[in-house]
Structures are given as structure tokens and as C-alpha cells.
Amino acid sequence: MSLWRVILSILFPPLAVIDKGCGSVLIVLILTLLGWIPGVLAALIILNNRR
Template sequence: MSIWRVILSVLFPPLAVFDKGCGSVLIVLILTLLGWVPGVIAALIILNNPKS
């Protein structure tokens, strides 16, 4: 996970997980709309996942 991805996930979480698939983007987008902090946390978890 690069520093640019971390910065992007803090500023706009759905854009940071754009290459992880449509489901990840949709989940992070919904969580970001519900509250900024849940979106950031979800984006960081998805980016830190070594399987994808």
C-alpha cells in the first residue's frame, strides 16, 4: 500500500479502491455517504487486504 493510496483513501475513499472491483467501490461509496470515517476505514481495510 503506497502513501498515495493512503492519502487518496483519506480524501476520497471510493477512488482509492477503484481498481479493486465494483463491489468494493460500491461498499466504500455507501459507507462514505453514511459517514466519512466508516468509508475511510473500509477503504484502508480493503487496500490492506493481501488477497486482492
């Protein structure tokens, strides 16, 4: 996880997970709309998973 991705996930979480798939983007977008902190946490968790 690069510093750029961390900064992007704090500023706009759905954009940080755009390359992880449509499902991840939708989940993070919904969580961001419900509250900024859940969106940021979800984006950081998705980015931290190494597959």
C-alpha cells in the same frame, strides 16, 4: 499499500479502491455517504488486504 493510496483513501475513499472491483467501490461509496470515517476505514481495510 502506498502512501499515495493512503492519502487518496483519506481524501476520497471510493477512488482509492477503484481497481479492487465494483463491489468494493460500491461498499466504500455507501459507507462514505453514511459517514466519512466508516468510508475511510473500509477503504483502508480493503487496501490492506493482500490477495
